[in-house]
Amino acid sequence: MFGFGRKADKDRQEASENPDSGQKPKKRGILYRLGWYADAAIILAIGFGGFMLLQILAPQPQITDAPDRTPFVEVMVATVERGPVRIKGFGVVQSRAEIGLAAQVAGQVVFVSPNFKSGGEFKKDDLLVQIDPRVYEANLTQAEANREAGKASLAFAEAQVARNKNLAKQGFTAKQRFDELVAQRDEAKANMARLEALVDQAKLDLEHATIVAPFDGRVESESVDEGTYLSVGREIGQIFATDAVEVDVPLSDEEAALLPDLWNGGKDTARTLSATLTASYGGRLYRWDGYVDRAAANIDTGTRTLSVVVRVDDPFTPGRPVKKANGALSGVATPPPLLVGMYATVEMEGRQLARFITLPREALRDNDTIWKVTDDDVLRIQRVDVIQKRGNEVTIVSDDLTSESRIIVSALTVVVDGMKVRILDRTGDPQAVSNASTAVRSFTR
Secondary structure: OOOHHHHHHHHHHHHHHOOOOOOOOOOOOHHHHHOHHHHHHHHHHHHHHHHHHHHHHOOOOOOOOOOOOOOEEOEEEOOEEEEEEEEEEEEEEEEOOEEEEEOOOOEEEEEEOOOOOOOOEEOOOOEEEEEOOHHHHHHHHHHHHHHHHHHHHHHHHHHHHHHHHHHHHHOOOOHHHHHHHHHHHHHHHHHHHHHHHHHHHHHHHHHHOEEEOOOOEEEEEEOOOOOOEEOOOOEEEEEEEOOEEEEEEEEOHHHHOOOOOOOOOOOHHHHHOEEEEEEEEOOEEEEEEEEEEEEOOOOOOOOOOEEEEEEEEOOOOOOEEEEOOOOOEEOOOOOOOOOOOOEEEEEEEEEEEEEEEEEEHHHOEOOOEEEEEOOOOEEEEEEOEEEEEEOOEEEEEOOOOOOOOEEEOOOOOOOOOOOEOEEOOOOOOHHHHHHHHHHHHHHHO
16 A cells, blocks of 8 residues: 555665665665555554544444332321221121011901001001901800800809718718719819810900001011901011111121120120111112120131121111212212111221221231331331231231331232332322333333
8 A cells, every 4th residue: 555665675675686786775764664564553543543533423322320120119108096996897787577477367358458568667566467357256255155154163063062061071961972062063163274265265366367567667578468368377478677677797706806795695785886887779878877786696617707786776767878088978869778688888896996007908918917118218027916807908906007107008029128119109290100100010020
C-alpha cells in the first residue's frame, strides 16, 4: 500500500550488485528507513482510528437497573375486639311443634273450619273439624242411664247387707245367706266401676268427635272435606305451632365451649345468651332476635358436632332489613316473617374475651399460622390460637397482634420467615396496580 519496505529492499539490492559504482546512497526519511515496520505501524494506526470512530458513532445501549424481584402482597389491618365473641353457625328454621291431626273416632265430617286449609291460621282451642256427634251423644246418654241403674242396684245391695248384718250376728239369718248378700254388694260395686268407665269412654268419644287446635298455629296441609267419612286413625292434616321457631345449629366442641351456661337446658339463665338470625328473602337480608334455649344431650357420632338449639319467640313479627355496606337498607316494602324452612345464619353471643381478632379464612395458613408484615416490610410467620373456623371467617387470639398489625391475605408460592415484601395498594394508581399485579404473577411463576 505504502511501499516503504519494498523500496528499501530494492535499494539495498542495487547497492550490493554495484559496489564500485561510486555513488553515495541517497538520504532517506524516517519512514523509508523503517521499511516494513512503517507499513505495519501505519496500518495499525488506521485500524485503531477506524475502531475508535465506530465506537464513537455507534448508538449507546440503554442501561437499566435489574428488576426488583421483591414480591407484592395484599394486606389487611387487624381489628382487635373486646367483649363477647360471636359464635356463627347455620341451620334450617323449624317449628317448635309440628304434628299430624288424625281422627280418633269414626264418623262422617259435618263441619270443616274455613281456616283449616293450607296456610290457614288458627288459635288454640279453635274448632277445626267436627265429626257427626249424634252417635256419641246417644252412647253417652245410654252409658249414663246404665250408671244410674247400677247406682240403684248398689244402693239396694248395701242396704241388704246392712239390714242382715245384725241378724246374722244374733243367729236369725244363716251365715251363708249373709255371705251371698255381701257378694252381691261387691258385685254391684264392681259393676258401678265398669259403668263409670263406660260413661267416661262415651264422654271421651264425644269429645274426640270435635277436633280443636292444640296450640296457636298454621295449617301446613289438609285432606278432609264436609261429608268425608273418617275411620279411626285417618290423618286429616299437618299443622305447626307459630308461637316460636327453633334452629338446630351444629357446633364443634371448641365452639360450644365458648357458650357459657350452655347446660342449663330450659332454665331462664340460658336465655341470657342472645342470638341473631339472618335469612334471605326476595334477594335481600332480614334479621330477627332470639336466644340460646338448650343444647343436645350428646355429640353426633357421624359429624362429631354438638347441636345447639336457638329459639325465636313470635317469629311472625316481620324481620328487620339489614343495612348494606353503603348504609342503605336492604329490604322490600313488606318484610317477611321468619318462615319455617328458611336457611338462616345464626350468630350467638359467647364468652367475654379480653381480646380477639376476626380474619378472612384466606389469612389463616398451615399449622394455624398467619403471615404478618412488620413496619419495615418484612414477612414474619406467627402462630396463633384459633378459637373458631366458620364459613369465610376465622376468629383467633394472639397477644402479639395489635390494631395496627398488617396481615397478608394474598397467596405466595415461596415463603421464608424474614423475607422482604412490597405492599400492593389496591386504592392507588390503576397502572401501578396493573404493573404490580404483573410482578406478582411473574414472581409466583
